[in-house]
Each structure stands twice: as structure tokens, then as C-alpha cells.
Amino acid sequence: MDDPRQRILEAxxxxxxxxxxxxxxxxxxxxxxxxxxATVYRYFPGGRDExxxxxxxxxxLLFFVRLYxxxxxxxxxxxxxxxxxxxxxxxxxxxxxxxxxxxxxxDVLMPKLTVESNRTVGLIAGFLVPYxxxxxxxxxxxxxxAADFLARMILSYISSPxxxxxxxxxxxxxxxxxxxxxxxxxxxxxx
Amino acid sequence: xxxxxxxLVREPGDVAGWEPSTRDTPVRVRVIDGALACIARHGVAxxxxxxxxxxxxxxxATVYRAFPGGKDGVxxxxxxxxxxxxxxxxxLRMGAAADLEDVLVAGMTExxxxxxxxxxxxxxxxxxxxxxxxxxAFARMDEVLAVTCTFTAPFLGRWLDQAESxxxxxxxxxxxxxxxxxxxxxxxxxxxxxxxxxxxxxxLPGIRALREPRRGGDARDETCRVGDRTSNASYSNxxxxxxxxxxx
Numbered sequence: 058m059d060d061p062r063q064r065i066l067e068a069x070x071x072x073x074x075x076x077x078x079x080x081x082x083x084x085x086x087x088x089x090x091x092x093x094x095a096t097v098y099r100y101f102p103g104g105r106d107e108x109x110x111x112x113x114x115x116x117x118l119l120f121f122v123r124l125y126x127x128x129x130x131x132x133x134x135x136x137x138x139x140x141x142x143x144x145x146x147x148x149x150x151x152x153x154x155x156x157x158x159x160x161x162x163x164d165v166l167m168p169k170l171t172v173e174s175n176r177t178v179g180l181i182a183g184f185l186v187p188y189x190x191x192x193x194x195x196x197x198x199x200x201x202x203a204a205d206f207l208a209r210m211i212l213s214y215i216s217s218p219x220x221x222x223x224x225x226x227x228x229x230x231x232x233x234x235x236x237x238x239x240x241x242x243x244x245x246x247x248x
Numbered sequence: 249x250x251x252x253x254x255x256l257v258r259e260p261g262d263v264a265g266w267e268p269s270t271r272d273t274p275v276r277v278r279v280i281d282g283a284l285a286c287i288a289r290h291g292v293a294x295x296x297x298x299x300x301x302x303x304x305x306x307x308x309a310t311v312y313r314a315f316p317g318g319k320d321g322v323x324x325x326x327x328x329x330x331x332x333x334x335x336x337x338x339x340l341r342m343g344a345a346a347d348l349e350d351v352l353v354a355g356m357t358e359x360x361x362x363x364x365x366x367x368x369x370x371x372x373x374x375x376x377x378x379x380x381x382x383x384x385a386f387a388r389m390d391e392v393l394a395v396t397c398t399f400t401a402p403f404l405g406r407w408l409d410q411a412e413s414x415x416x417x418x419x420x421x422x423x424x425x426x427x428x429x430x431x432x433x434x435x436x437x438x439x440x441x442x443x444x445x446x447x448x449x450x451x452l453p454g455i456r457a458l459r460e461p462r463r464g465g466d467a468r469d470e471t472c473r474v475g476d477r478t479s480n481a482s483y484s485n486x487x488x489x490x491x492x493x494x495x496x
């Protein structure tokens with residue numbers, strides 16, 4: 058906890074939870090962290106914009122670290138996807154700060170999240186690659202493109218489930234079996 | 249978004265851009281066209297009603313008479329018009345498709361092409377991305393998916409039942425939005441060959457699985473198997489009764 062950068066990020070997050078993204082200033086963050094403005098600028102020379110972007114990045118990454126902890130050790134790709142979708146959706150809905158900012162400052166937050174989630178496609182795809190190798194991909198599909206496709210779809214359903222209820226395990230199982238895995242994995246029931 | 253205003257008679261070539269308006273054109277149309285031209289040059293934030301009036305060759309007062317809501321009212325009309333044009337372009341392509349694979353390929357390719365070729369949208373994505381991107385995540389994207397689904401699902405209805413059509417329409421919309429918001433190396437959705445590949449690899453097997461009992465069930469039909477993906481000529485004809493031969 059003695060890493061000043063981390064301390065500043067956490068303090069800024071507290072401020073964002075209280076006042077939102079647009080109203081949080083460097084002064085607020087410094088005061089909350091118990092540091093001087095100069096120290097905050099030393100770690101975030103780009104000032105407020107850089108600080109806010111860093112907080113969004115950090116929280117975004119934290120979300121996917123939690124998601125990783127939730128699903129790693131799953132026995133199969135189905136299990137990874139089913140557990141991951143349920144956990145991710147529930148976590149987003151229960152994330153009070155995210156929901157508050159989405160509600161009050163969507164135009165500020167959503168473009169930042171788009172940038173972050175574009176980076177996340179590769180991260181998720183990388184995580185899925187070993188599972189795809191284990192399970193075997195369908196004929197004509199390359200592992201990297203299958204992983205990329207799955208990563209995109211996962212991000213899409215987590216963010217906007219559309220008509221799917223990701224709180225219902227039955228629906229999640231159908232979603233995984235059809236729109237996610239049907240074209241991706243080898244048909245194991247084939248002779 | 250008023251689907252009722254669709255102009256289904258337009259040729260595909262007309263839909264991507266807009267016709268230059270003349271003094272004989274009704275004021276409302278001139279204002280909407282003028283506003284779109286202004287947006288394509290300067291984005292949304294910087295344009296004023298004076299710019300729009302100049303472009304439409306009328307006075308500011310005339311703009312206000314046609315659009316008492318001012319700039320917001322004009323922008324809403326521009327968005328409605330462009331959304332309608334987008335869906336009418338989709339309708340032309342999807343309505344002409346001969347089988348399920350074609351209707352998906354046509355719809356997805358046309359959607360990507362309409363977005364990428366749209367001058368005003370292209371400029372907005374460069375200079376005011378927050379305007380566009382803020383519509384394409386979380387609850388707002390759910391709305392976009394719902395509207396797209398309402399409009400496109402009926403075109404799938406020739407091959408799929410209503411529930412299937414809705415699922416597949418929403419799924420296809422997701423795929424297009426994902427590749428537009430986050431372009432992938434080597435995947436160009438304006439190229440129908442690449443879209444067809446995606447559809448064959450991922451979408452058609454998913455539709456087939458939707459119709460199948462859950463894994464472990466013993467009611468699997470051998471003719472329903474995904475089979476050999478490398479010989480694609482007859483691939484879509486084998487996977488389900490949704491194809492040219494059986495549809496006609």
C-alpha cells in the first residue's frame with residue numbers, strides 16, 4: 058500500500074464514487090490520498106485527464122482479474138464461459154460506482170470503456186487459447202480466430218445481453234452451446 | 249426511430265449519400281439535408297442553426313418554424329432519416345437474398361458498408377467518437393440491438409421461426425457492431441467473402457445447434473451434422489432445411 062501511484066488511484070476512485078468522473082479534480086485526489094498536488098502530478102504528468110483514464114483502466118483491469126479468478130481452474134470451455142458470463146454480468150450490475158457513473162455520465166465513461174474493452178479482446182482471447190487447444194477446434198477454424206471471436210462475443214453479452222437473461226443458468230447454457238461454441242469447438246459426439 | 253418512414257424504392261446507390269437539394273425542395277427536407285452536409289464537414293458540436301440555415305438556403309427563422317425544437321429537433325430528424333436510410337438499404341439487400349446464408353451475408357455486409365461509407369458518421373467517429381460510441385455499450389446498445397432485431401428479424405422469417413429469427417438477428421447485429429467498434433486484423437466486414445466465411449464458420453452451426461436437443465440427447469440426426477467445412481459448396485445445403493433448393 059506504500060506505492061504512491063496505487064494510493065493515488067485508490068483515492069481518486071473514492072472521489073469518483075463520491076462526485077463522478079467530470080467533477081473529480083487533482084486537488085480532491087491529492088487531499089483524499091494525503092499527498093501534495095505536486096506528488097500527484099509527478100505520477101500523472103498529464104494531469105486530471107491522465108489520472109481519470111488511469112482510474113478507468115485500473116478498475117477495468119481489476120474487473121477482468123476477478124473474472125479470471127472466478128473461471129480459472131474450470132474443467133472445460135463450457136464451464137469457463139458459463140461461469141464467466143454469469144459472474145461478469147452479476148458483478149457489473151452490482152458495481153455501484155459503475156452503475157452510478159453509467160447513469161449520470163454515460164458520454165464520459167462509455168468511450169473510455171470502449172477503448173479499454175478493445176484492449177481486452179486480446180487478453181480474453183489469450184486466456185481462451187489453451188482451452189481451445191485442449192478441447193479441439195472445429196475443422197476449418199484456426200485457434201486464434203476462434204479465440205478472437207469468442208472474446209468479442211463474451212464482451213458483447215456482458216455489456217449488453219439483449220434478450221438473454223444471464224442470471225438464468227439454463228439460458229446461459231443454451232447461449233454458450235449455440236451462439237458461442239457451436240461453430241468453434243470440435244463436435245465431440247461425432248464418431 | 250421511425251421505421252414507417254422507410255423509402256423502400258430507393259436504389260442502393262442513392263442510399264449511402266444524399267441528393268443535393270434545390271430551391272424547389274420543401275424546407276423541411278432542405279434543412280435536414282443541409283444539417284447532414286454540415287455534420288459531415290464539421291461534426292455535431294460545432295454546427296449552429298445559422299450554418300444549417302445557410303446550407304439550406306433559408307433563414308434561421310424558417311428553420312425554427314420547421315423545427316421548433318431548434319438544433320436538437322433538427323438533429324433528431326437527421327438521425328431518424330439516416331437510420332431509416334440505413335434500414336432501407338438493408339431491406340433491399342436482405343429482401344433479395346435466396347437462402348439463409350445469403351440473407352445473413354447480405355445484411356451484415358450491407359450494414360458494415362453503410363456505416364463505413366457514411367461520410368457524416370465517419371467524421372463523427374474521428375472527431376466526436378463519444379457521440380457514437382456511447383450508443384454502443386451497456387443499456388443503450390441493448391436498445392440498438394432491439395431496434396435492429398425488430399427490423400431485420402422478419403427478413404429471416406422465410407427460413408426460421410419467429411423466436412429463432414429474433415435470436416439470430418440480434419446475434420448478427422452483435423457481430424457487426426463488435427467488428428465495427430473494434431476492428432480485427434484481417435477481417436473486413438464490407439467484403440462479402442469474409443462475411444460469408446464468418447457466417448459459415450460460426451453463425452450457421454450456432455443456428456443448427458439452436459434447433460438441436462441439448463448435448464447428450466440421443467435424437468441427433470446424422471444429416472444435421474456440421475460435417476466437412478472445407479467443401480463449402482454444399483455445406484449450407486446440408487446443415488439444415490433453409491436453403492435455395494428447399495425454400496423454392
